Amino acid sequence: MPHLRPFVSAVVRPIPITTRDERIAELDRAGHNPFNIRGEKVSIDLLSDSGTGAVSTDQQAWAQRADERYAGADSWYRFRDAVRDLVPHEHVLPVHQGRAAERVLFGCLLGPGDISLSNMHFDTTRANVERLGAEARDLPSPELFDLSSPAPFKGDIDVEAVQAVLDGPEGPRVKQIVVTITNNGGGGQPVSMANLERISAVAREHRVPLVLDAARFAENAWLVTRRDPGYQDWSPRAVARKAFEFADAVVASLKKDGLSHEGAFIAVHDPELADRCEADVIATEGFRTYGGLTGHTLEQLAQGLREVLDPHYLADREHEAASLAERLQAAGIETLRPTGLHAVYVNASPLLPHLQPKHLPDHALTCALYREGGVRAAGGGLFLSTFDENNEMVTPPPFELVRLALPRRVYDHSHMEYVADVLAEIAKNPERVPGYRLTHNPAVLRHFRCRAEPIMP
Ligand SMILES: Cc1ncc(COP(=O)(O)O)c(C=O)c1O
Structure with a gap:
């Protein structure tokens, strides 16, 4: 065809x-x-x-219906529902872009001397770890370094290496594990579902929160359906949902797979963590139902999150x-x-x-x-x-x-x-x-x- x-x-x-x-x-x-x-x-x-894509006629049409009220706007609820259709997390906070989500969430999880482990911290992700006095340590799959190997999931995190750090003398200093899907710093390579499952089990066992940096969650889901025979009959949406289930927290820039020019969200299960993030978002981004975004953008994002899958x-x-x-x-x-x-x-x-x-x-x-x-x-x-x-x-x-x-x-x-x-x-x-x-x-x-x-x- x-x-x-x-x-x-x-x-x-x-x-x-x-x-x-x-x-x-x-x-x-x-x-x-x-x-x-x-x-x-x-x-x-x-x-x-990032933020450079074209919006659709449907996104423009929804944007025309934007509700720009300061609090509790209809546009917020449509955005929140579109996010909640993907993530199982109870608490969703909007922010203006991905690095703001990183700044707010990491600010609640990390302090000086702590360690953040990742398949690869993206540049702003690393900067947001280091500005807190913490160390950003990349532990990618060794396959990533063979540029010509056809291995399907070179974006994976090296679970054994993570386990070794957690079991060693530095273990108590590890305060978050960040898995970036897809691995942008590592050539946009996808992370497998098996890898997510294994790293989430290790994180849970050591009581370290697993954070998904999900800027390209739809593209990762698509590559899973294309490269893992076990998922070839799954819809990209079903794969994306399952990936989110592994995470304790999510930071997602929506300037990529939100098909919009701005926007991001933080999603967490833990109500106490959500409360601390919310206080920071209100002080620095905007009230919890807009987070610095216009109703126009929230509408475009709600529709973009449907189209991208x-x-x-x-x-x-x-x-x-x-x-x-x-x-x-x-x-x-x-x-x-x-x-x-x-x-x-x-x-x-x-x-x-x-x-x-x-x-x-x-x-x-x-x-x-x-x-x-x-x-x-x-x-x-x-x-x-x-x-x-x-x-x-x-x-x-x-x-x-x-x-x-x-x-x-x-x-x-x-x-x-x-x-x-x-x-x-x-x-x-x-x-x-x-x-x-x-x-x-x-x-x-x-x-x-x-x-x-x-x-x-
Ligand atoms: C993997 C990843 N995480 C985070 C970010 C930061 O997102 P934003 O540009 O919305 O601040 C980016 C941006 O390119 C990214 O690729």
């Missing part, structure tokens, strides 16, 4: 078309950091899949990512396997063999992609490496991946072909791509804030 995209554009926006000279000037102005590039100079924006939509998302990855692989460009849903990750080191880790190959490829084609993406290496005070690299990253994040329902096949063609052109003369050195290197959230300059090694 040929693939049929299950939606059409209802409203369109022109994209900027720029010259190479304009892009070179923009890169200089931006300190060679893609996060500093102005949107008006970007043709295809694959920097993030449509198997036709999820199959299309899989097709979009897989076709881009296949086109790149056909041009001899290595991508992380198996391909996930929210992004295609290009392995920069084999593509740019003249650059050593200290020349920041993934950053170099990201800048080349913008310079040559006006395509904006993000490298992951800067976040995963360490530097000394002279900006010299001390620990290289475990992998140098460029993330081509795919905004939901935005780009079509021709845009993806263009991206692949630009990368294929770069790959023909890779030695022309300069390396980079950092000129401004903030210790916290470096990749968002650094500046760099090109160097020819």
